[in-house]
Amino acid sequence: MTEGLSASDVLALTRDNDNVWSNNPFIYFVWLALLGGGGNGWFGGGNNATRDLITSTDLQNAIVSGNNMQDIFRNFGELTANLDGFERDATANWNGIRYDFLAGLNGLTAEVMQNRFENQQLGCQTNRNIDSVKSEAYKNTCEITNAIHYEGQATRALIEANTIQDLRDKLEAKDRELLGTQFQLS
Amino acid sequence: MNYYNQLQPQFPKINFNQFQQMAANLPESMLAQLVAQAQISGIKQQDIESGLNYIKSLRNQTPYGG
Numbered sequence: 716m717t718e719g720l721s722a723s724d725v726l727a728l729t730r731d732n733d734n735v736w737s738n739n740p741f742i743y744f745v746w747l748a749l750l751g752g753g754g755n756g757w758f759g760g761g762n763n764a765t766r767d768l769i770t771s772t773d774l775q776n777a778i779v780s781g782n783n784m785q786d787i788f789r790n791f792g793e794l795t796a797n798l799d800g801f802e803r804d805a806t807a808n809w810n811g812i813r814y815d816f817l818a819g820l821n822g823l824t825a826e827v828m829q830n831r832f833e834n835q836q837l838g839c840q841t842n843r844n845i846d847s848v849k850s851e852a853y854k855n856t857c858e859i860t861n862a863i864h865y866e867g868q869a870t871r872a873l874i875e876a877n878t879i880q881d882l883r884d885k886l887e888a889k890d891r892e893l894l895g896t897q898f899q900l901s
Numbered sequence: 902m903n904y905y906n907q908l909q910p911q912f913p914k915i916n917f918n919q920f921q922q923m924a925a926n927l928p929e930s931m932l933a934q935l936v937a938q939a940q941i942s943g944i945k946q947q948d949i950e951s952g953l954n955y956i957k958s959l960r961n962q963t964p965y966g967g
Contacts (some may be wrong), residue, residue, distance in 0.1 A: 740945075744935070745952070
């Protein structure tokens with residue numbers, strides 16, 4: 716069945732390499748057999764000693780037997796299951812981290828709001844204290860002004876009383892002087 | 902579960918140059934055993950024949966062929 720390959724057959728096969736690689740299970744079967752034994756190739760590299768080894772039917776069976784193929788498929792299945800489990804764990808852990816982060820952020824926001832409220836309260840208290848000081852200062856200024864005003868009034872009254880008394884004294888002196896003159900004339 | 906159908910796309914791709922070199926050095930007796938193993942594994946005869954023809958064509962073309 717393998718003899719008599721025509722040139723057109725070869726051309727047809729070689730011009731459609733990709734299709735042969737991807738679709739022919741026998742090619743892949745041979746590829747797996749060639750790669751058997753850790754990827755170095757049981758049959759490759761032109762190594763005659765290796766080539767002699769692989770003529771052993773037992774060795775070949777160990778490489779390409781259906782049981783080993785099933786092992787490969789089972790290993791892939793386990794690998795995929797482990798990967799799915801890892802993805803689930805990663806998703807769960809990430810959700811947990813995200814929840815913790817949001818909870819922490821929420822607490823931090825509440826703390827900031829509380830600090831802002833306390834700062835506002837402190838500011839209001841300070842303003843009240845300032846107002847109180849200003850009020851006290853105004854009161855003191857008013858009292859001092861009134862005191863000065865009263866003092867001025869008292870001073871002016873005293874000066875006025877003294878002036879009046881001085882004028883009275885002078886008037887009495889003139890009266891006495893006039894009476895003395897009139898007495899001498901009479 | 903059919904692992905083959907599920908996981909086949911994840912299998913390593915065939916390296917053309919490496920395959921060509923390996924196939925060129927593959928003894929005729931070994932190729933015959935591989936054909937027998939493929940038949941036992943349930944690979945279609947048509948696929949085996951076309952694949953075998955392709956490998957032989959590589960051996961005729963390649964400088965690696967012995």
